[in-house]
Amino acid sequence: MRTEPRSGCPINLGVEVLGDPWSAVVLRDMIFGDRRYFRELLSGSLEGIASNVLAARLRDLVAAGLLVREDAGRGHRARYSLTEAGIQTLPVLVALGTWGRAHRETAPELTVRQRLLEEGGPGLVAELMDELRAAHLGAPLPPATGPRASERLCAAYEAEVVRGPVDG
Structure with missing residues:
Protein backbone atom coordinates (compact mmCIF):
# COMPACT_ATOMS: atom_id res chain seq x y z
CA MET A 1 0.00 0.00 0.00
CA ARG A 2 1.26 3.49 -0.85
CA THR A 3 2.16 5.65 2.10
CA GLU A 4 1.59 8.93 0.28
CA PRO A 5 -1.54 9.60 -1.79
CA ARG A 6 -1.19 10.50 -5.46
CA SER A 7 -3.17 13.66 -4.78
CA GLY A 8 -5.42 15.22 -2.18
CA CYS A 9 -8.53 14.83 -4.36
CA PRO A 10 -11.31 13.19 -2.26
CA ILE A 11 -12.22 10.80 -5.10
CA ASN A 12 -8.59 9.78 -5.54
CA LEU A 13 -8.19 9.26 -1.80
CA GLY A 14 -11.28 7.04 -1.69
CA VAL A 15 -10.23 5.06 -4.74
CA GLU A 16 -6.75 4.51 -3.34
CA VAL A 17 -8.31 2.70 -0.37
CA LEU A 18 -11.44 1.15 -1.89
CA GLY A 19 -10.56 0.97 -5.59
CA ASP A 20 -9.06 -2.49 -5.40
CA PRO A 21 -11.85 -5.00 -6.10
CA TRP A 22 -10.69 -7.35 -3.36
CA SER A 23 -10.85 -4.63 -0.72
CA ALA A 24 -14.51 -3.98 -1.51
CA VAL A 25 -15.24 -7.72 -1.50
CA VAL A 26 -13.57 -8.17 1.91
CA LEU A 27 -15.62 -5.28 3.32
CA ARG A 28 -18.78 -6.72 1.74
CA ASP A 29 -18.15 -10.12 3.32
CA MET A 30 -17.48 -8.57 6.72
CA ILE A 31 -20.54 -6.33 6.57
CA PHE A 32 -23.09 -8.71 5.06
CA GLY A 33 -21.60 -12.09 5.96
CA ASP A 34 -20.27 -11.29 9.44
CA ARG A 35 -16.98 -12.95 8.46
CA ARG A 36 -14.34 -11.71 10.86
CA TYR A 37 -11.63 -14.34 10.71
CA PHE A 38 -9.12 -15.02 7.93
CA ARG A 39 -10.39 -18.56 7.27
CA GLU A 40 -14.03 -17.41 7.15
CA LEU A 41 -13.14 -14.73 4.62
CA LEU A 42 -11.07 -17.16 2.57
CA SER A 43 -13.52 -20.06 2.50
CA GLY A 44 -16.63 -17.88 2.17
CA SER A 45 -15.42 -15.90 -0.84
CA LEU A 46 -17.73 -16.47 -3.80
CA GLU A 47 -15.07 -14.94 -6.01
CA GLY A 48 -12.30 -17.28 -4.85
CA ILE A 49 -9.77 -14.88 -3.36
CA ALA A 50 -6.28 -16.33 -2.98
CA SER A 51 -4.87 -16.53 0.55
CA ASN A 52 -1.91 -14.27 -0.22
CA GLY A 75 -2.98 -20.88 19.35
CA HIS A 76 -5.93 -18.54 18.76
CA VAL A 94 -24.77 0.21 -1.52
CA ALA A 95 -24.24 2.87 -4.20
CA LEU A 96 -21.81 0.60 -6.05
CA GLY A 97 -24.33 -2.25 -5.83
CA THR A 98 -27.11 0.01 -7.11
CA TRP A 99 -25.01 0.85 -10.14
CA GLY A 100 -24.10 -2.82 -10.69
CA ARG A 101 -27.73 -3.92 -10.45
CA ALA A 102 -28.83 -1.25 -12.93
CA HIS A 103 -26.07 -1.78 -15.49
CA ARG A 104 -24.92 -5.40 -15.22
CA GLU A 105 -26.53 -8.83 -15.33
CA THR A 106 -26.81 -10.07 -11.75
CA ALA A 107 -27.78 -13.30 -10.02
CA PRO A 108 -31.20 -12.92 -8.34
CA GLU A 109 -30.16 -14.66 -5.12
CA LEU A 110 -27.14 -12.36 -4.86
CA THR A 111 -29.20 -9.26 -5.65
CA VAL A 112 -31.97 -9.59 -3.07
CA ARG A 113 -30.10 -7.77 -0.26
CA GLN A 114 -29.15 -4.99 -2.63
CA ARG A 115 -32.74 -4.55 -3.77
CA LEU A 116 -33.95 -4.46 -0.16
CA LEU A 117 -31.30 -1.85 0.75
CA GLU A 118 -32.37 0.30 -2.20
CA GLU A 119 -36.05 -0.01 -1.27
CA GLY A 120 -35.32 0.66 2.41
CA GLY A 121 -33.34 3.76 1.55
CA PRO A 122 -31.06 5.71 3.88
CA GLY A 123 -33.06 4.67 6.95
CA LEU A 124 -32.35 0.97 6.43
CA VAL A 125 -28.68 1.68 5.70
CA ALA A 126 -28.42 3.78 8.89
CA GLU A 127 -30.08 1.01 10.89
CA LEU A 128 -27.62 -1.55 9.55
CA MET A 129 -24.73 0.81 10.35
CA ASP A 130 -26.00 0.99 13.96
CA GLU A 131 -25.98 -2.80 14.12
CA LEU A 132 -22.43 -2.88 12.77
CA ARG A 133 -21.37 -0.34 15.41
CA ALA A 134 -22.81 -2.59 18.11
CA PRO A 142 -31.02 1.65 19.62
CA PRO A 143 -34.34 0.05 20.62
CA ALA A 144 -36.02 -1.91 17.82
CA THR A 145 -39.72 -1.84 17.04
CA GLY A 146 -39.51 -4.93 14.84
CA PRO A 147 -36.95 -7.19 13.23
CA ARG A 148 -33.47 -5.70 12.91
CA ALA A 149 -32.12 -4.63 9.51
CA SER A 150 -29.73 -7.59 9.39
CA GLU A 151 -32.57 -9.99 10.21
CA ARG A 152 -34.71 -8.54 7.41
CA LEU A 153 -31.83 -8.79 4.92
CA CYS A 154 -31.07 -12.37 5.97
CA ALA A 155 -34.74 -13.41 5.80
CA ALA A 156 -35.10 -11.86 2.33
CA TYR A 157 -31.98 -13.67 1.11
CA GLU A 158 -33.12 -17.00 2.56
CA ALA A 159 -36.59 -16.58 1.05
CA GLU A 160 -35.06 -15.90 -2.37
CA VAL A 161 -32.75 -18.91 -2.17
CA VAL A 162 -35.54 -21.25 -1.01
CA ARG A 163 -38.15 -19.83 -3.40
CA GLY A 164 -35.76 -19.45 -6.31
CA PRO A 165 -35.68 -16.60 -8.80
CA VAL A 166 -38.98 -15.01 -9.70
CA ASP A 167 -39.46 -13.29 -13.05
CA GLY A 168 -41.12 -9.95 -13.19
Missing part, protein backbone atom coordinates in the same frame (compact mmCIF):
# COMPACT_ATOMS: atom_id res chain seq x y z
CA VAL A 53 -4.21 -11.65 -1.78
CA LEU A 54 -6.56 -11.81 1.21
CA ALA A 55 -3.67 -11.41 3.65
CA ALA A 56 -2.41 -8.37 1.71
CA ARG A 57 -5.87 -6.78 1.55
CA LEU A 58 -6.47 -7.28 5.26
CA ARG A 59 -3.09 -5.63 5.98
CA ASP A 60 -3.99 -2.75 3.64
CA LEU A 61 -7.43 -2.25 5.19
CA VAL A 62 -5.91 -2.23 8.69
CA ALA A 63 -3.23 0.24 7.56
CA ALA A 64 -5.93 2.45 5.99
CA GLY A 65 -7.90 2.48 9.25
CA LEU A 66 -10.97 0.61 7.97
CA LEU A 67 -10.30 -2.52 10.05
CA VAL A 68 -8.56 -3.37 13.27
CA ARG A 69 -6.86 -6.68 13.88
CA GLU A 70 -7.46 -7.99 17.35
CA ASP A 71 -4.35 -9.95 18.16
CA ALA A 72 -5.09 -13.36 19.54
CA GLY A 73 -2.91 -15.23 21.95
CA ARG A 74 -0.83 -18.18 20.91
CA ARG A 77 -7.14 -16.92 15.59
CA ALA A 78 -6.92 -13.17 15.08
CA ARG A 79 -10.28 -11.46 14.62
CA TYR A 80 -10.88 -8.43 12.43
CA SER A 81 -13.38 -5.71 13.25
CA LEU A 82 -14.65 -2.76 11.29
CA THR A 83 -13.71 0.69 12.50
CA GLU A 84 -16.11 3.63 12.21
CA ALA A 85 -14.44 4.45 8.88
CA GLY A 86 -15.03 0.87 7.74
CA ILE A 87 -18.67 1.00 8.81
CA GLN A 88 -19.09 4.22 6.86
CA THR A 89 -18.18 2.39 3.65
CA LEU A 90 -21.64 0.78 3.71
CA PRO A 91 -23.37 3.61 1.78
CA VAL A 92 -20.53 3.49 -0.77
CA LEU A 93 -21.00 -0.27 -1.21
CA ALA A 135 -21.15 -5.73 16.73
CA HIS A 136 -17.75 -4.24 15.90
CA LEU A 137 -17.36 -1.24 18.21
CA GLY A 138 -19.45 -2.30 21.21
CA ALA A 139 -21.86 0.63 20.83
CA PRO A 140 -25.34 0.19 22.32
CA LEU A 141 -28.09 -0.74 19.89
Whole structure:
Protein backbone atom coordinates (compact mmCIF):
# COMPACT_ATOMS: atom_id res chain seq x y z
CA MET A 1 0.00 0.00 0.00
CA ARG A 2 1.26 3.49 -0.85
CA THR A 3 2.16 5.65 2.10
CA GLU A 4 1.59 8.93 0.28
CA PRO A 5 -1.54 9.60 -1.79
CA ARG A 6 -1.19 10.50 -5.46
CA SER A 7 -3.17 13.66 -4.78
CA GLY A 8 -5.42 15.22 -2.18
CA CYS A 9 -8.53 14.83 -4.36
CA PRO A 10 -11.31 13.19 -2.26
CA ILE A 11 -12.22 10.80 -5.10
CA ASN A 12 -8.59 9.78 -5.54
CA LEU A 13 -8.19 9.26 -1.80
CA GLY A 14 -11.28 7.04 -1.69
CA VAL A 15 -10.23 5.06 -4.74
CA GLU A 16 -6.75 4.51 -3.34
CA VAL A 17 -8.31 2.70 -0.37
CA LEU A 18 -11.44 1.15 -1.89
CA GLY A 19 -10.56 0.97 -5.59
CA ASP A 20 -9.06 -2.49 -5.40
CA PRO A 21 -11.85 -5.00 -6.10
CA TRP A 22 -10.69 -7.35 -3.36
CA SER A 23 -10.85 -4.63 -0.72
CA ALA A 24 -14.51 -3.98 -1.51
CA VAL A 25 -15.24 -7.72 -1.50
CA VAL A 26 -13.57 -8.17 1.91
CA LEU A 27 -15.62 -5.28 3.32
CA ARG A 28 -18.78 -6.72 1.74
CA ASP A 29 -18.15 -10.12 3.32
CA MET A 30 -17.48 -8.57 6.72
CA ILE A 31 -20.54 -6.33 6.57
CA PHE A 32 -23.09 -8.71 5.06
CA GLY A 33 -21.60 -12.09 5.96
CA ASP A 34 -20.27 -11.29 9.44
CA ARG A 35 -16.98 -12.95 8.46
CA ARG A 36 -14.34 -11.71 10.86
CA TYR A 37 -11.63 -14.34 10.71
CA PHE A 38 -9.12 -15.02 7.93
CA ARG A 39 -10.39 -18.56 7.27
CA GLU A 40 -14.03 -17.41 7.15
CA LEU A 41 -13.14 -14.73 4.62
CA LEU A 42 -11.07 -17.16 2.57
CA SER A 43 -13.52 -20.06 2.50
CA GLY A 44 -16.63 -17.88 2.17
CA SER A 45 -15.42 -15.90 -0.84
CA LEU A 46 -17.73 -16.47 -3.80
CA GLU A 47 -15.07 -14.94 -6.01
CA GLY A 48 -12.30 -17.28 -4.85
CA ILE A 49 -9.77 -14.88 -3.36
CA ALA A 50 -6.28 -16.33 -2.98
CA SER A 51 -4.87 -16.53 0.55
CA ASN A 52 -1.91 -14.27 -0.22
CA VAL A 53 -4.21 -11.65 -1.78
CA LEU A 54 -6.56 -11.81 1.21
CA ALA A 55 -3.67 -11.41 3.65
CA ALA A 56 -2.41 -8.37 1.71
CA ARG A 57 -5.87 -6.78 1.55
CA LEU A 58 -6.47 -7.28 5.26
CA ARG A 59 -3.09 -5.63 5.98
CA ASP A 60 -3.99 -2.75 3.64
CA LEU A 61 -7.43 -2.25 5.19
CA VAL A 62 -5.91 -2.23 8.69
CA ALA A 63 -3.23 0.24 7.56
CA ALA A 64 -5.93 2.45 5.99
CA GLY A 65 -7.90 2.48 9.25
CA LEU A 66 -10.97 0.61 7.97
CA LEU A 67 -10.30 -2.52 10.05
CA VAL A 68 -8.56 -3.37 13.27
CA ARG A 69 -6.86 -6.68 13.88
CA GLU A 70 -7.46 -7.99 17.35
CA ASP A 71 -4.35 -9.95 18.16
CA ALA A 72 -5.09 -13.36 19.54
CA GLY A 73 -2.91 -15.23 21.95
CA ARG A 74 -0.83 -18.18 20.91
CA GLY A 75 -2.98 -20.88 19.35
CA HIS A 76 -5.93 -18.54 18.76
CA ARG A 77 -7.14 -16.92 15.59
CA ALA A 78 -6.92 -13.17 15.08
CA ARG A 79 -10.28 -11.46 14.62
CA TYR A 80 -10.88 -8.43 12.43
CA SER A 81 -13.38 -5.71 13.25
CA LEU A 82 -14.65 -2.76 11.29
CA THR A 83 -13.71 0.69 12.50
CA GLU A 84 -16.11 3.63 12.21
CA ALA A 85 -14.44 4.45 8.88
CA GLY A 86 -15.03 0.87 7.74
CA ILE A 87 -18.67 1.00 8.81
CA GLN A 88 -19.09 4.22 6.86
CA THR A 89 -18.18 2.39 3.65
CA LEU A 90 -21.64 0.78 3.71
CA PRO A 91 -23.37 3.61 1.78
CA VAL A 92 -20.53 3.49 -0.77
CA LEU A 93 -21.00 -0.27 -1.21
CA VAL A 94 -24.77 0.21 -1.52
CA ALA A 95 -24.24 2.87 -4.20
CA LEU A 96 -21.81 0.60 -6.05
CA GLY A 97 -24.33 -2.25 -5.83
CA THR A 98 -27.11 0.01 -7.11
CA TRP A 99 -25.01 0.85 -10.14
CA GLY A 100 -24.10 -2.82 -10.69
CA ARG A 101 -27.73 -3.92 -10.45
CA ALA A 102 -28.83 -1.25 -12.93
CA HIS A 103 -26.07 -1.78 -15.49
CA ARG A 104 -24.92 -5.40 -15.22
CA GLU A 105 -26.53 -8.83 -15.33
CA THR A 106 -26.81 -10.07 -11.75
CA ALA A 107 -27.78 -13.30 -10.02
CA PRO A 108 -31.20 -12.92 -8.34
CA GLU A 109 -30.16 -14.66 -5.12
CA LEU A 110 -27.14 -12.36 -4.86
CA THR A 111 -29.20 -9.26 -5.65
CA VAL A 112 -31.97 -9.59 -3.07
CA ARG A 113 -30.10 -7.77 -0.26
CA GLN A 114 -29.15 -4.99 -2.63
CA ARG A 115 -32.74 -4.55 -3.77
CA LEU A 116 -33.95 -4.46 -0.16
CA LEU A 117 -31.30 -1.85 0.75
CA GLU A 118 -32.37 0.30 -2.20
CA GLU A 119 -36.05 -0.01 -1.27
CA GLY A 120 -35.32 0.66 2.41
CA GLY A 121 -33.34 3.76 1.55
CA PRO A 122 -31.06 5.71 3.88
CA GLY A 123 -33.06 4.67 6.95
CA LEU A 124 -32.35 0.97 6.43
CA VAL A 125 -28.68 1.68 5.70
CA ALA A 126 -28.42 3.78 8.89
CA GLU A 127 -30.08 1.01 10.89
CA LEU A 128 -27.62 -1.55 9.55
CA MET A 129 -24.73 0.81 10.35
CA ASP A 130 -26.00 0.99 13.96
CA GLU A 131 -25.98 -2.80 14.12
CA LEU A 132 -22.43 -2.88 12.77
CA ARG A 133 -21.37 -0.34 15.41
CA ALA A 134 -22.81 -2.59 18.11
CA ALA A 135 -21.15 -5.73 16.73
CA HIS A 136 -17.75 -4.24 15.90
CA LEU A 137 -17.36 -1.24 18.21
CA GLY A 138 -19.45 -2.30 21.21
CA ALA A 139 -21.86 0.63 20.83
CA PRO A 140 -25.34 0.19 22.32
CA LEU A 141 -28.09 -0.74 19.89
CA PRO A 142 -31.02 1.65 19.62
CA PRO A 143 -34.34 0.05 20.62
CA ALA A 144 -36.02 -1.91 17.82
CA THR A 145 -39.72 -1.84 17.04
CA GLY A 146 -39.51 -4.93 14.84
CA PRO A 147 -36.95 -7.19 13.23
CA ARG A 148 -33.47 -5.70 12.91
CA ALA A 149 -32.12 -4.63 9.51
CA SER A 150 -29.73 -7.59 9.39
CA GLU A 151 -32.57 -9.99 10.21
CA ARG A 152 -34.71 -8.54 7.41
CA LEU A 153 -31.83 -8.79 4.92
CA CYS A 154 -31.07 -12.37 5.97
CA ALA A 155 -34.74 -13.41 5.80
CA ALA A 156 -35.10 -11.86 2.33
CA TYR A 157 -31.98 -13.67 1.11
CA GLU A 158 -33.12 -17.00 2.56
CA ALA A 159 -36.59 -16.58 1.05
CA GLU A 160 -35.06 -15.90 -2.37
CA VAL A 161 -32.75 -18.91 -2.17
CA VAL A 162 -35.54 -21.25 -1.01
CA ARG A 163 -38.15 -19.83 -3.40
CA GLY A 164 -35.76 -19.45 -6.31
CA PRO A 165 -35.68 -16.60 -8.80
CA VAL A 166 -38.98 -15.01 -9.70
CA ASP A 167 -39.46 -13.29 -13.05
CA GLY A 168 -41.12 -9.95 -13.19
